[in-house]
Amino acid sequence: MIYDCAIIGGGPAGLNAALVLGRAKRSVALIDNNQPRNAVTHASHGFITRDGVTPAEFRRIAYEEVLGYPSVDHLQIKAVSINKIDSGFEVFDSLGLCVQARKVILATGVKEIFxxxxxxxxxxxxxxxxxxxxxxxxxxxxxxxxxxxxxxxxxxxxxxxxxxxxxxxxxxxxxxxxxxxxxxxxxxxxxxxxxxxxxxxxxxxxxxxxxxxxxxxxxxxxxxxTPRFIQSTPFGDNLGFERTELGGIKTDASGRTSIPGLYSSGDASYINPSQVVFAAADGSRTAMGVNMDLTDEDFK
CATH class of the missing domain: 3.50.50.60 (FAD/NAD(P)-binding domain)
Known part of the structure; x- marks a missing residue:
């Protein structure tokens, strides 16, 4: 099948994007291999109703909510490459599995170099x-x-x-x-x-x-x-999207990158501040942009 949207990354940005798109009745492939950057953190703070929650509990609750929408699939694989094709994109994992989608959201976050x-x-x-x-x-x-x-x-x-x-x-x-x-x-x-x-x-x-x-x-x-931050994935090397001065993925107000159909959300876009509440909000914003673009394409 060809999904409406593939979301690469299951952090707060990717999960909130999947929630919004699932509620919009969009078919979503949420691609995440369960290796969050904040795994060493004992608790996350600054998110109202979730202050002090452990990252593991946050993810458990989030996945329970997101996967309650039947059009959202969780693919526990590691995306290693993305190709642009006429119908959208092909996302490949390390074993050669191919996931096709009309749109792709990069919610892959960043890596900290201490x-x-x-x-x-x-x-x-x-x-x-x-x-x-x-x-x-x-x-x-x-x-x-x-x-x-x-x-x-x-x-x-x-x-x-x-x-x-x-x-x-x-x-x-x-x-x-x-x-x-x-x-x-x-x-x-x-x-x-x-x-x-x-x-x-x-x-x-x-x-x-x-x-x-x-x-x-x-x-x-x-x-x-204070760490230095780098992109956690090499997707930009072959896709060629524009970057910000800080090394983030350059987007417009709706999360669109310089590559049509490709979006970015969360830490991967703005690098800092790196907080759960910022990333989740950005995931929601980007998902709305994706849904609007899909709607415009399908409206006759």
Whole structure:
């Protein structure tokens, strides 16, 4: 069969897009191999009625709701390539299975590339995080470290003073801050350390120290580490859609990419802010765009 729409990615954006299209009586192939980026997260926050829900529970509820619509199929496969054809698109998995659809929504999200620092991953999602709005409340009033090699560290440090006044900024040997920015941070009681970091030290998921390569260390109870973001899939390499300055997939107000019939939703489009509520809303917006385009094509 040829689906009205294939949605690649079963995160909040893809799931909400499937919900809206299912309710519009569209046939949908929801392609997702159950490897969410937020699997290490203990709880998701900032989504009204779902504050504190675990990612696994969020997905369970979402799939239960989405698959209650008979025109939505969940295909537990990994999409590896997409071809444009006259009738729409062909989506192939790693075993050569082909799914045909008139429209495709890329809701594949992004990958986080964190600084290569020993001890990070045992603490990530427990006392080290990357989003202040997601996890700042849980670390409120604690002595925190902000680790970033990017110019956005100035903004992150300013923002985090809403949750804790005991902040130290570490740039891991890089110099992303101007002299004026360092002066402003220091005037606000935020120490800046530009030495390379050797390791995060902690037990049972709790950060205790940040150790530098010169042997010195600072005591901290938690912190935020800024990653770089890249697209999680290589689909753009052969499709050739336009990208934003930050590397996201460029779309219009209805999620349309520069390739007719191809849409993008969620983190894959705007990179940041990376929150469940933003992604879900974007999935709804994009699904409405898809449904409107299908309606226009079929209306005689």
């Amino acid at each position: 600084p290569d620092i020993e001890g990070f991953y045992p603490l990530y999602g427990k006392s080290l995080f990357n989003c202040p709005y997601c996890d700042g409340w849980e670390l409120r009033n604690k002595p925190l470290v902000v680790v970033s090699e990017l110019p956005s560290v100035f903004h992150v440090a300013k923002l985090l003073q809403n949750w804790s006044k005991d902040l130290i900024v570490c740039t891991n040997g890089q110099k992303p801050l101007s002299d004026e920015q360092k002066k402003r941070l220091q005037l606000n009681g935020i120490m800046v350390i530009e030495k390379p970091i050797a390791a995060f030290i902690g037990q049972n998921g709790n950060l205790e120290y940040v150790r530098f390569k010169d042997g010195t260390q600072i005591v901290r109870s938690g912190g935020f580490v």
